[in-house]
Amino acid sequence: MTRFFQGNTWLSKFKTWVVYGFITFIIAITIAVFAIITYTSDSSKNNGRRIFESSLWNALQLQVQSYRFLNYLVALKDSDYPLNGNAFFEYDLLMSRVDLLREGEVGSLIRNFEGGRTTRLLNIINGELELLSFHLSRIEDGDRSYLPDLILRIQNIEEQINEFVTLVNKGSNEYISQQHRTLQKNLNDIQLLSMALLACLLCLCFLTVKGLTELKNIFRRNASLQSSIQAVHEDKSDMLSFIHQEIRSPINAILGVAKTLKNTTSYHDTEALSQHIEESGQQLLQTIEMFSDLALIDAKKLTLTVSTEDLSGHITNYLALFEPQMSRKSLQGIAYIDPLLPTHIQMDFARVKEIIVALLQNAIAHTPSGSISVQVRPSALHAPKGQLPANAREAKMLQIAIRDTGLGMPNQLQQNLRINPALPMQQEGPLPSKVGLSLALCHKLVYLMQGEMHFSSAPQKGCEFWVDLPYYEPNNSEKNVSTAFQCPDKTQALVIETDSHLAKIIGLQLTTFNIDVTFSKDGSFQEHKDFDLILLGNTPRFERDGKDAILQWKTKSCPILSYHPKALDTPEYSVIPLCFPLTQNQLESHIYKLFSNHKASIKVDNHD
Numbered sequence: 195m196t197r198f199f200q201g202n203t204w205l206s207k208f209k210t211w212v213v214y215g216f217i218t219f220i221i222a223i224t225i226a227v228f229a230i231i232t233y234t235s236d237s238s239k240n241n242g243r244r245i246f247e248s249s250l251w252n253a254l255q256l257q258v259q260s261y262r263f264l265n266y267l268v269a270l271k272d273s274d275y276p277l278n279g280n281a282f283f284e285y286d287l288l289m290s291r292v293d294l295l296r297e298g299e300v301g302s303l304i305r306n307f308e309g310g311r312t313t314r315l316l317n318i319i320n321g322e323l324e325l326l327s328f329h330l331s332r333i334e335d336g337d338r339s340y341l342p343d344l345i346l347r348i349q350n351i352e353e354q355i356n357e358f359v360t361l362v363n364k365g366s367n368e369y370i371s372q373q374h375r376t377l378q379k380n381l382n383d384i385q386l387l388s389m390a391l392l393a394c395l396l397c398l399c400f401l402t403v404k405g406l407t408e409l410k411n412i413f414r415r416n417a418s419l420q421s422s423i424q425a426v427h428e429d430k431s432d433m434l435s436f437i438h439q440e441i442r443s444p445i446n447a448i449l450g451v452a453k454t455l456k457n458t459t460s461y462h463d464t465e466a467l468s469q470h471i472e473e474s475g476q477q478l479l480q481t482i483e484m485f486s487d488l489a490l491i492d493a494k495k496l497t498l499t500v501s502t503e504d505l506s507g508h509i510t511n512y513l514a515l516f517e518p519q520m521s522r523k524s525l526q527g528i529a530y531i532d533p534l535l536p537t538h539i540q541m542d543f544a545r546v547k548e549i550i551v552a553l554l555q556n557a558i559a560h561t562p563s564g565s566i567s568v569q570v571r572p573s574a575l576h577a578p579k580g581q582l583p584a585n586a587r588e589a590k591m592l593q594i595a596i597r598d599t600g601l602g603m604p605n606q607l608q609q610n611l612r613i614n615p616a617l618p619m620q621q622e623g624p625l626p627s628k629v630g631l632s633l634a635l636c637h638k639l640v641y642l643m644q645g646e647m648h649f650s651s652a653p654q655k656g657c658e659f660w661v662d663l664p665y666y667e668p669n670n671s672e673k674n675v676s677t678a679f680q681c682p683d684k685t686q687a688l689v690i691e692t693d694s695h696l697a698k699i700i701g702l703q704l705t706t707f708n709i710d711v712t713f714s715k716d717g718s719f720q721e722h723k724d725f726d727l728i729l730l731g732n733t734p735r736f737e738r739d740g741k742d743a744i745l746q747w748k749t750k751s752c753p754i755l756s757y758h759p760k761a762l763d764t765p766e767y768s769v770i771p772l773c774f775p776l777t778q779n780q781l782e783s784h785i786y787k788l789f790s791n792h793k794a795s796i797k798v799d800n801h802d
Contacts, residue, residue: 213401220394227387248300253362256291256319257355263288264348267341270333277334285323285330292320307365315358322351427493435486442479449475473518480551484635487548488626491638498542498643500583502668505539505570506531506779512550513568513775519558520774525566526757527775528699532571533676533706540586540666545639546594552632553596553659560657561600565696569595573662578644586666591645597658599695602651611649615641636661656695678778679786680708686724690714691731700729703778707785727788730756730769744769753788755781 263284270277294300295316304312326347329340452471490496513529520527550568557566573591582589603611610628623641626634640647640661651657668674687709691697694715701711709727728747744767747754756762757772770784 216394216401217398220391220398223387223391223394227384227391249304249362250366252291252294252300253304253359256288256295257359259288259291260348260352260355264345264352267345267348270338270341275336275338279334281330281334285326289323292316292323296320303369304362304365307369308361312358312361312365315354315361319351319354319358322347322354424493427489428495431486431489431493431495435489442482445475445479469518476515481631484548484552484631488631488635488638491635491642496642498545500540500542500666502538502540502585503543504537505535506537506777508543508547509550509568509570510775510777510779512547513554513777515551516554516558517775520566523558523561524563525558525561526564526693526696527566527568528696528703529568529775529777530570530699530702531778532569533678534572535570535592535676536667536674537676538668538674539592540583540668541663542643545643546663549636549639549661549663550594550596552636553594553661555632556603556630556659557596557598557600557657560603561598564599564656565693566596566598567695567699569593569597569699569702571595575646575662577664580644583666585669587669589664589666591662592665593660593662595658595660597656597695599656599693602653602655602657603649608649608651611637613637614646676706678706679782679790681726681785681789683708685709685726685789686712687727687729688712688714688725689729689731690733691729692734693732696731700731700776703776703781704729706778707782709785725752727785728752728754728756729772730754730758730761732758755784 266281266284274280295304304316326344329344329347332340333344449472452468452475487496509529509531513527516527519525554566554568571593573593575591577589577591580589607629610624611633613624615623623638624634628634629637637647640663643663645661645663647659647661649657649659685708687704689697689700689704689711691700691713692715697713697715701713704711704727712725725747730744744754744761748768754761754767754769755772756767756769757774757776761767761769762771772780772784
């Protein structure tokens with residue numbers, strides 16, 4: 195037993211089966227105890243019923259009925275004749291008592307009394323009584339000469355009947371004694387099994403205590419291993435921070451030379467090369483910062499720095515960072531910020547930038563052509579409870595949605611991203627080797643900021659990520675509301691765009707300025723004439739009849755905003771150019787110039 199518990203791995207596979215077998219043995223002993231108790235209880239009931247109510251009682255009834263039959267014959271008078279079957283009735287009662295003793299459970303029981311003597315006596319009694327039937331039939335016919343002989347025969351049987359009753363009584367007593375001895379033996383067995391069960395339970399308690407002790411030691415070792423892992427993460431974090439610190443200076447120098455080269459030369463090739471060097475340097479810096487932040491998150495040393503900033507300006511800057519990459523792939527970027535959100539909020543904008551940058555990189559990678567949108571809107575989720583930062587009034591949630599019209603993400607990448615650290619039995623986050631550095635960091639940052647991350651993807655239809663993050667409203671939030679320019683009521687705009695995703699976001703942007711939007715997907719310019727503003731986008735029919743439509747709108751003094759390359763390259767169209775990324779600030783500057791004078795004239799007319 196001592197050797198059984200030696201070592202730290204006493205619950206090996208073999209020893210585990212031993213414990214299972216031991217528990218099975220305890221269960222078997224328990225079942226045996228209850229089975230013996232049940233059997234003993236049932237046996238005592240059956241024995242009492244058989245012995246006292248059947249065997250002895252039927253034997254006494256045989257004796258009593260023989261006396262009654264004899265008295266009946268002795269008491270017969272001449273006036274009783276003819277007997278009319280009364281003698282046979284008394285005779286049948288006597289024979290029925292014999293039958294009860296010979297058949298069924300009673301017969302099986304008394305057959306073993308006194309070595310079978312009771313059976314032999316009962317057979318003799320039955321034979322003698324069978325011989326009386328001849329004399330009894332004569333008496334029934336009225337012949338009284340057979341009556342003395344019949345009475346004599348019955349008197350001769352009395353000795354056998356008395357002996358039979360005595361043997362049954364003796365055998366019953368012996369049987370009762372035997373049953374008592376069997377019952378006592380069962381009780382002794384129950385006591386022994388109970389003692390064995392108690393000993394097994396004590397052993398089981400000892401094994402349980404030993405197992406709990408070992409489990410506690412395992413938890414202690416696990417805590418020690420966790421500390422070791424934490425130390426490894428901290429070492430990794432320190433090493434990456436050192437790499438970041440050492441490499442940042444030369445990279446900044448390279449970027450400075452690239453900017454100087456771009457500003458001092460007039461050669462197109464050299465300018466493009468310097469721009470490429472700048473982009474590469476920025477990407478390298480960004481990659482190093484991602485590695486550093488990922489290591490800090492693993493080491494639980496990354497702290498969030500909350501600051502009050504302009505939300506719209508930051509979102510515009512984040513999208514503008516990718517303008518060169520999207521231009522090379524002819525991707526059209528657009529941003530929309532819900533006016534219900536405050537203009538200035540409190541968040542860790544550095545981490546928000548990393549999240550948006552990571553999602554935009556993923557969208558650009560999976561979109562060969564089309565559009566990419568960034569939407570920021572209020573979230574339906576409740577903000578996590580906690581202490582508010584300084585100068586904050588309340589905590590709320592916003593949702594950042596980034597959608598593309600690309601190819602969609604591979605199924606394997608989607609499966610690796612479906613991890614929620616807030617749920618039990620889930621790992622902390624996806625591995626960078628499975629989903630890429632940017633998405634792995636984005637995922638961990640979202641849940642570090644107590645937010646949630648979800649996505650949907652369809653083959654050849656693009657994908658959408660939406661991230662819910664908490665933010666804080668400053669104390670002066672009543673003055674921190676959107677002041678977007680509002681056009682006069684019933685201002686109508688026509689948006690001509692075949693990309694439904696892009697058209698939807700443009701419609702949201704124009705709605706912010708109190709403009710009713712009508713969409714045209716087929717590019718039929720001649721069917722739409724009474725509008726205050728035209729936004730000309732991608733359309734396949736521009737080459738055929740776009741020129742006539744633009745000239746007609748110009749004749750009606752209808753301003754035209756366009757990012758269509760053909761319209762921008764034709765000077766006589768005189769359209770107002772738009773560029774990507776397309777933001778509300780860019781649209782507002784043009785709309786204000788177009789409709790501010792018109793709005794002022796309406797106010798003057800109303801005043802008059």
